[in-house]
Every structure is written in structure tokens, then in C-alpha cells.
Amino acid sequence: MKHPARWIAGGVALVVVVLGVILAVNVGSDAESGVQNSPLQNKAAPAFDLPTLAGARVTDADLQGKWTVINFWNTWCVPCQQELPELKKFVKAHAGDDTVQTIGIVRDPQEPASVIRKYADATGMNWTIALDPGSKAALDFATRGQPESFLVAPNGEVLVYFYGPVTASVLDRALAAAGGPTS
Amino acid sequence: MRKWWAWIALGVVVVVALAIVVWPHGEQSAAARAHNLETQLKCPECEGLSVADSNAPTSLAIRADIKKRIRQGQNDDVIRQAYVDRYGEQILLQPQGSGISLLVWVLPVVVLVVGAFGIGFVLARNRRAPMLHASEADEQLVERAREQQQ
């Protein structure tokens, strides 16, 4: 074969160009942005059946007919503490509206229910708080950490996934965009 | 033939050792199955660690979940698929399935095979080429050197 070096050089150049185009296209985008997508997007919320602090149970059947914000949190996570005032603001703004509910799920609880109840009472978390023993719901919702939140439509479909702490305005905007009630 | 005895005997030793290793010895234990699956799933909240290696809360939860599923009788493929359904394909630490995922497995093999053939081709072609013959001047040089040594 004449000029094998040239053929090999040409082949390598081709591969390099292809690779380069791919890398160049990716350089602009942020690697982290992929995390914003949840595989649950536009699918029915997974089934769950959890005990609440009030002593009752909450299941996915309770999602039907209402706009629900599901918020995964726990007592020892600092960003959860930082988003707490925002959650309270959101709940207060929709306090009169029967069609909007908030369910908090304690992800990976390290302390007994009584301690969590005391914490929730002390910080004014006046919405349904459920416990997730064994982290089953956390796994079913494909959460990676906390805080993470989901906006669920009245038909039980997961509409929006929030990775990290949320604010009241972010939740309101998502709710309005989905066709839900404004505060 | 005597020279070959040593190598034949060595071959036997190696084959025996490999046979013991590869011999199917019953079902993999549940713990081994669990560990195997854990090495194949990525810990969702870590940077690239497997569920087996990481002790993050999500990893611990997944490890417990895997053990539960094994107890329930689900086989490996079912368990893996359940996690892919939940977390997406990223949860698997090695690409599976068809399409572009195959590329990552096939390309290196292609590279090696093409390379090996290339080398083999070069070697075969060189063998066919005539050996260099010494010229007159070279032969005289060798003679002179030999005389000097005496």
C-alpha cells in the first residue's frame, strides 16, 4: 500500500474531527443541567402508602383531584432548612384553596417520629408530613438527595421536577403554567 | 519429544487450575448476586461511584431494595430494568441495549482486530520479501575482521 502513513493520518484526522465537533457542541452546555430531568416526567406518580406524623396514612390515591406539591426533605439537611420559609409562604398563599395541597416526605429519617414531629411543630410545618421508612418512596420517585420537589397534576401525573431548594414564586409559576390556580 | 514434556505438563497444570475456577459450582449465593448488581448500578447522588462502593443514604436504600427484590424472587434482568425505568439509563454503569450503546463495546474490539491484522499483514509481507544479501565489500570487511581476531 502506498503511503500507509498518510492513510492512517487521514483516518485519525477523521475520528478527531468527529470527536471535536461533539466536544465543541457540548462545551457550551452545562453538565449539571441534565440533572433537571426526571425520568418520571409526564408519567403517573408512583404508588406510595406512607404513615403521617398525625398518625394517619397518605397514599397516591390522595393525589387525585388536587394539585399537589410533593417535597422530599429531612431535618438535618441545610438547604431544606433554607427552603422552609419559602414552602411556608407557598402553603400560606394557597391556604384557602382546596384544590392545592402540599405533602412533605421525610427522606432518610435518622431520628424517631416523635423528634420529627417536634421539629415540624417548632418550625411551623402545617401541612401533611409523611415518613418514608426504608426510603421506598424516595427510591420510587427516583430522588437523588434532598431537597427535591415534584408538582403533580390532579390526574396523578408528574408535571415538574425540582432538583434542589425551591422558592414560592418558582412553585407558583409552575402551577400557573400547568393551568392550576394562582395564589 | 523429551523437550516437549515440560511444556505439556505445564499445559496440564494450567488447564486444571482454570478448570477448577470455571467449573460451575451451583447457584450464585444471594449475597453474591446482590453484590454483583450493586456494582452495576450507579449511586444517584454521587459522582460516578457504584452503589456497592458508596455509603450515601440513597445507596444504602438501593442496596436494601435489591436484597428485598432478590428475596422476592426477581431475577437480575428484572431488577436492572426496574431501576432503569425509575432513574433512566444513566443508572447503569455500563451501557446496555442496542443502538449507540453497542458502539462502546464494539469499537475497541474492532480497533484491536484491525490492528492485529495490520501487524500480521506487515509481518507476512516482510517474510515474503527477500533477505538482504551482503555485498562484496561487506564480505571482504567480515573476512578482514576475522583475520584480525586470529
Add this chain to the structure above:
Amino acid sequence: MRAALGYGAVAFGAAASLVGITSLLLGLQVRDPFMLRLGRRCMYVVLLAALLAAAVMESALLSHDFSLKYVAENSAIATPPLFRFTGLWAALEGSILLWAVILGGYLSFVAFKFRKRGNDALVAVACITGLVVALFFFALMLGPANPFRELSTVPLDGRGPNPLLQNHILMAFHPPILYIGYVGFTVPFMFGIAALVTGRFGEGWLEDTRRATLFAWGFLTVGIILGAWWSYEVLGWGGFWAWDPVENASLLPWLTGTAFIHSVIVQERRGMLRVWNLSLVIATFCLTILGTFLTRSGVIDSVHAFSKSDIGPWLLTFLFAIMATGIGLVFWRGDALRSPGKIDSAVSRESAFLANNLLFSALAFVVLLGTVFPLIAEAVRGSRLSVGEPYFDRMGTPIGLALLFLMAVAPALPWRATSGEALRNRMVVPAWIGGLTMLVTVLLGARGLAEVIAYGLGAFAAAGIVRQFYLGARGRRRALGESPGLALGRATRANPRLYGGLVVHLGVVMIAVVLAASSAYGVNREVHLTKGQSTTVNGYTLTYLGSYSTRSAQKNATHARVRITKGDRDLGVYTPMISTFPNSTDGIGTPSVRTGVVDDVYLTLVSGADDKGRVTIGVRVNTMIVWLWIGGAVMALGTILAIAPRLGRKPREKVDPAGPDGVVDTPGTDVQPSGSEAGVMA
């Protein structure tokens, strides 16, 4: 004031590079020795400029000068002096500065070493290439990666370095050593490009750069081992290699670099494999730049992605410029690169080196493909997938085993050709040792296929290495009657390159054995203990003795004291801990490891004492890890030996053909008298 001085130094360095390039180019054009010398002198100036900038930055870091953005982001008042000093390489801009300093050092070395060959076009073009690279890095610092950016309002305290970067003294060693390795490959690259440009692609450029290349390779090897040590002893997840993109970025140039240092031997001996060598050296340099790109551009998720910046496009452009230049030059030279020699036989050392090149390149391809494949998948079909340890293990292990086999066989292969019979006779004893080792490990319980093959091949290779040393010493003993120890020492000194290489191979065998052993199922458990309570894992009894806290300005830490005993032997008290730093909410765990010859007991503090006083301790028992570090040290020692100048009889000495013992020794050879095989090995 400092910002102006530092930035000025960087600008000065860029200017010096530019002046150097111009005067060298002019000097070549008009053949003016003065211009050439001026260009070379600029390389010293580049070093001085970089050193000045680094000194300014260090003084800013050490004196808490928070007017500089870099200082404010990477140090705080509470940061201990050591970690203020290491702040130079804690983030992107400082790392580029460190790179420039080290590059200046290598350029000055080249300028000094070749000061007597100033009018040689090869040297001049190499210097131009080196200065172009330096110019790029200075340009980065003048633009997107400016370390001397000032803050309009000076904060009262800095943010402090990332907690992971102020946790351990290794921070002072791992990055600089790694960079000395990375940057060092610029030297053979410079000369490779020069060889292509000047058309002198014979052996000259290889010989000129041999020691620098080995020096860089040695540092890169040690740097990677230190990275593994950091992962194991500091990060606390229990393993030493996570196939993290940045880890892979350091491994890639090591793979092609290792192929290169072997392949050049063939070019020196027989003038062959020229295209391979040029390609490998260009690829190695490109991979060091790619590595920097992957680490610093944030394109891929990684443990090392501490700071993301817009340096990505610059690095990518530079990378492509280099690749285009390299590929273009090889393309241009085309057939002229072909060497006159041919490989005579498949059973020869040349073929072994050729196979070596292919295998290392394939392994580098696997690592590269696995690292960037998530990006490719996302570009093609929009969703990401992960490529992690299972992939690299499955694809890399067969190649690794093949390399181990080559390593065992190749030293017994002579140049040009041999008969199969001669080869078999040489290898029968080491091969038997390998086979028996395999059987013994299987009988002792090893059950992984790759694992057992690795043990066998490792023993095979080690036996072969010992055989080489034995033959070398025996040759001297028979000819000169020296005692065994003296013979061994003198043989090694007479041919340090060969024996140094063999020592490095011995280190590789150790590491290969550890990698094989670690693939077997280890023990990983969490135990909950109250004070005084014990538990047993794998024969080791762990007793929780209690916790205590420490506070310092830098960090608060909770320590748990655990006593480890085995049977009735007390192995000591070990203290895993969790530290929290003021600028971060997460706790950073630090493991405590009881290192043993066979086993490590690896303790982590998962959570401190709860209200019942119970702690959760993570316990792992890892096999043979200490041999990684020992193997790394052996490789470093072997590299030093391989760089060492040869001692003993000088090759050009005219020796009386019939020496005192009546032995004929031909001048111009460096062979130990008698022992034909030993002679062939040299």
C-alpha cells in the same frame, strides 16, 4: 499593587515567548547565530517571568491579600499556612500558572542542555515549538484564566479552599508531581515536531530527549499512584480508583507515554517504528492538553470539577491546532518516514514492541472512549448514559493480561529473530513458576478467572525478571570471579537502563497482582456500636472506645476511637473522623486505615454518636492494598536507575583483546563477558 506586578510578569512571559519565537524564526531564515542564541535565552526569561508571577501569587496567598479574586476564593484567614501555599494549585487559574512555571523549567533545561548545539536547526525548531506552547499558556493567563483579577470591594475574609483540598498534606505533593509529569512530555513532543519539520527523523531526537522523557514519565507514574493513595486514604470511599473522568485524564497520557518509552528502543536499535514513535509522542502531548480540558472545562461530571470556567473553547482550539499540526506534518512527510529496516520474524523483540504499541494504544482507546462516550451519546440521542467501572474492567482486563504476558516474554526475546526452541528453553522455568502459582492460588481459594490468570502471568513475569538479574550477575562471576553481590551491583551499574527497566517491571507486577486481588469480593459493612461494645469482621475484632471533638479555626472534627485486635494481638487504636469546615455544610469524612502486609482494615465514621451514644462505623477489609504503594515506589526507584548514567567500563575504551583473565572483550560493546543470552538482552 500585587495584581499589577503579577499580571505584568505574565505579560512579560508572553512577550518573552513571542520574542523568542520571532528571533528563532529569523535566526533560522538568515542563519544568524546571534538571533538563535537570543531565542534560546528567551526560554530562561520565560522561566523567570513565570517564577515571578508565582512568587507574587504565593505572597498574596500567604499574606491574606483578599483584593485578588483568586486569593479570596481559595484561602481564608483560618486556612493554615501549608494550605495557603498549596492554594496556588487549588483552582484553575493557579494551576495554569503552575503549568507555566514547570514548562519554563523544562524549556530552560532544554536551552541549557543544547547550548552548544545552538546552530542546529533541529534544536531551533524544537525551541520554537516549546515557546509556542508557553505562549499559549501565558495567553490563557492574560485572558480567560487570569489569576490576578482584582475584586472591586475587598472582602474581610476569604471563602477558603474546598474542604477536600485542605484535608491532607498530600495536597502539597500530588498536583505538582502530576504536573511535572504532564508538562515534561512537552520536551519529546517539541523534538518530535522538530524532527518532522526538519526532515531529520532519525534517532537523534530520541537520544536527545530520552532522559527528559523518562523523568517526566516517572513523575507522571508517581503522580497517578499518589492520586490513588489520596483516593484511598483521604476521600474515604474505600477504593483507590473510581474511573472518574479526571483520573482517566491522567491515565491516558501515561498509557501512550509508556508505549512511547518502549517503542523508542526499537527506533534506537534498528531505526524502525518511526511513524509509531512520532504519533505516540504527539498523541501523548495532545492527551495532556485534553486532560486539562476535561478537568477544567466542566464538560463531564467529575469529583475534580471544583471550578468551571470558560477556558473550554480555548483549550479545545489549542488541542485541535496541535492535532492538525501533527497529523498534517505526518501526512506531508508520508512515505519518507518509512524506515529502511524490516521486522524479520514474528518471534522477535521488535514484534513484541509492536504488539506492545498496539495493546497500549487499544487500552488508551478504551479509556478515552469510555470517558467521552456519555457526551457522544448525549449528542446523538439526547439522553445521557453512564460508563463506569464495569465497562473499564471488562474491556481493559483482557488487554491488561495480554500486556502482562508480553512483559513476561519480551525480555527473553532477542532482536531480529530466534528459534522457537531457544525461546522455549529460556522460558520454561519462569513459565512453570507461573503455572504453579496459578494452581496454588486456585487451591487456596481464588475463584476469579482474570484474577487467577493475572497471578500466574505475574509470577511468570517476576521469575523472568529475576532470571535476567541472575544471568547478568552470573556472567560477571564467571568472567571476573566476583562475589554474587558485587557481580549484581556492578552488572546493574554497567547497564542501568536495562536493569532499571526490569525493576520498574517488577513494580508493575506488584501492582497487577493488587489489581487482580482487589477484583475479588471484599468485605464492606456498617456496624453500630455503643461505647465499649465490640464486633468482629473477617477475624478482626473492633472495639469502640469513645469519641472526642477537636476545634480549630480551620475546622471542627469529631473523632471516634476504635481498637482493632486480631486474635490476641492488639493492632492499635484507629481514629476515623468527620470534619466540618466553615464554608461548607457537608461533613468531610477521613478514614483511618490499619495497613497490613496482606489486609487493610479500613474504618470510616459514618455518623457520630446519636442520643443513645451509638456510632456507626463503616468497616472494610481490603486485600493487598499496601503493595500498590510499594509497587509504585519500586517503579520510581527503577526509573531513577534507568535515568542514571552508566558506570563502569566506558564503551569507547580500547581494551587489550586478551584481558587479565584471557577474556576477549570487543571495544564498543557494553556486554558482560560471556553469557550469550545476557549479551542479547542488552
